[in-house]
Amino acid sequence: MGxxxxxxxxxxxxxxxxxxxxGRKPLWRFLESFCRTxxxxxxxxxxxxxxxxxxxxxxxxxxxxIMVAGIGFENLGNLLGSLPAKRLGISRVLPVGKAFTxxxxxxxxxxxxxxxxxxxxxxxxxxxxRDSTTRTRDVDARKDVARRDFTINSLLFAFHREGTxxxxxxxxxxxxxxxxxxxxxxxxxxxxERFREDPLRILRAIxxxxxxxxxxxxxxxxxxxxxTAPALLSSASGERVAVExxxxxxxxxxxTVEDLSRAGILxxxxxGPATRNADFPExxxxxxxxxxxxxxRPLPPALLFANLLVDASKAECxxxxxxxxxxxxxxxxxxxxxxxxxxxxRTVMRLxxxxxxLAHAGLSRNPxxxxxxLIGRWKNxxxxxxxxxxxxxxxxxxxxxxRASLAIAVRKPPLLTGQDLLDAGIPAGPRVRSILxxxxxATLTGxxxxxxxxxxxxxxxxxxxxxxxxxx
Numbered sequence: 141m142g143x144x145x146x147x148x149x150x151x152x153x154x155x156x157x158x159x160x161x162x163g164r165k166p167l168w169r170f171l172e173s174f175c176r177t178x179x180x181x182x183x184x185x186x187x188x189x190x191x192x193x194x195x196x197x198x199x200x201x202x203x204x205x206i207m208v209a210g211i212g213f214e215n216l217g218n219l220l221g222s223l224p225a226k227r228l229g230i231s232r233v234l235p236v237g238k239a240f241t242x243x244x245x246x247x248x249x250x251x252x253x254x255x256x257x258x259x260x261x262x263x264x265x266x267x268x269x270r271d272s273t274t275r276t277r278d279v280d281a282r283k284d285v286a287r288r289d290f291t292i293n294s295l296l297f298a299f300h301r302e303g304t305x306x307x308x309x310x311x312x313x314x315x316x317x318x319x320x321x322x323x324x325x326x327x328x329x330x331x332x333e334r335f336r337e338d339p340l341r342i343l344r345a346i347x348x349x350x351x352x353x354x355x356x357x358x359x360x361x362x363x364x365x366x367x368t369a370p371a372l373l374s375s376a377s378g379e380r381v382a383v384e385x386x387x388x389x390x391x392x393x394x395x396t397v398e399d400l401s402r403a404g405i406l407x408x409x410x411x412g413p414a415t416r417n418a419d420f421p422e423x424x425x426x427x428x429x430x431x432x433x434x435x436x437r438p439l440p441p442a443l444l445f446a447n448l449l450v451d452a453s454k455a456e457c458x459x460x461x462x463x464x465x466x467x468x469x470x471x472x473x474x475x476x477x478x479x480x481x482x483x484x485x486r487t488v489m490r491l492x493x494x495x496x497x498l499a500h501a502g503l504s505r506n507p508x509x510x511x512x513x514l515i516g517r518w519k520n521x522x523x524x525x526x527x528x529x530x531x532x533x534x535x536x537x538x539x540x541x542x543r544a545s546l547a548i549a550v551r552k553p554p555l556l557t558g559q560d561l562l563d564a565g566i567p568a569g570p571r572v573r574s575i576l577x578x579x580x581x582a583t584l585t586g587x588x589x590x591x592x593x594x595x596x597x598x599x600x601x602x603x604x605x606x607x608x609x610x611x612x
Contacts, residue, residue: 176301
């Protein structure tokens with residue numbers, strides 16, 4: 141790659157990071173001890189990645205990564221083992237990983253494990269595959285961050301002694317500081333090469349753009365996404381894809397859908413007839429906007445994923461006849477959710493199935509009782525009601541006043557139970573449930589209001605069912 145000098149970093153940036161680190165006293169004690177031990181052994185320690193980015197922006201910072209240049213892997217493990225574990229609160233140091241091994245340091249004062257690794261370079265050996273050079277002493281800091289995905293994640297914070305104290309300064313080889321100021325997501329080096337090394341970086345670019353107010357993706361990086369996205373993402377891990385999708389949708393659902401659609405990713409993730417309509421992304425975005433207006437941000441994960449599959453679930457129900465359970469079963473939609481490794485798949489599918497049931501409840505024989513039953517089986521029906529209304533408003537329908545109906549239901553408790561029907565001589569079976577629903581409908585609509593009226597109606601409904609039953 142040739143020699144590349146770091147770009148000047150304003151002193152206030154380094155001062156901000158130092159203040160944040162020194163303010164976390166257990167962490168600072170660990171860093172002082174570790175960095176001095178590394179320097180005594182001829183190496184140099186750096187904070188790297190998103191942790192530095194967050195500290196530069198004045199955020200708390202999590203998922204700490206420490207990179208050590210000038211020391212091989214085995215010696216680095218020995219140095220970690222020589223630290224005064226009890227005084228520093230170190231409870232465990234464990235080497236993990238196959239393609240590239242890192243030391244996971246568990247500390248009593250940290251919520252997340254600290255990753256400690258030697259500087260390394262990587263060589264792509266195919267889509268999503270890389271060889272790492274990790275055990276040499278001659279891999280410098282610039283070569284290590286040259287393999288990072290985006291410039292804002294390529295920042296370093298280099299530690300050094302200043303007398304008896306530990307000092308440090310931010311190091312920026314690829315213009316990450318400027319890109320942070322512009323909320324710009326730009327690939328390190330040649331973006332297409334970065335994406336071929338790890339296709340998930342395509343979704344990460346979209347996610348990090350949508351996590352930043354006013355964020356954008358640099359033109360060359362966006363063109364690389366357009367060239368590579370649909371083909372490369374098919375090789376990415378489904379679990380990792382779901383994690384990136386969830387984080388991006390949580391930050392900005394409508395913006396995420398817009399970017400996924402423009403890149404051709406949305407249609408690749410959600411294939412099928414429902415996605416072929418030109419207005420498919422717009423309908424999805426409008427639903428997300430209504431959901432956020434109704435429930436706030438971030439939306440529950442199950443609701444975020446359910447909205448992605450609303451159109452597919454509706455299409456799967458259309459044209460079905462026969463038993464209600466068959467009409468509202470969604471095996472194709474569920475297969476898509478599981479293929480994409482959605483978390484909370486059961487809740488996602490309940491939302492979609494019951495949303496379809498609510499949409500058809502008005503056509504049933506007992507709409508008020510059916511709606512009450514559907515909503516009543518949810519401990520928190522808010523997401524279901526919000527999704528239903530989002531679909532209706534997107535399609536130009538009138539708003540359903542379910543809450544008013546539920547308020548009436550609270551004032552009118554059920555007049556009979558299943559046991560009451562059995563005591564009245566009506567045999568157990570499916571007819572008991574349908575009779576109870578008929579009685580509940582009559583109660584909610586005001587046709588009956590007393591227990592004796594309910595018993596009379598129940599016996600009448602049972603006699604009618606016997607008379608109309610086909611003779612064998």
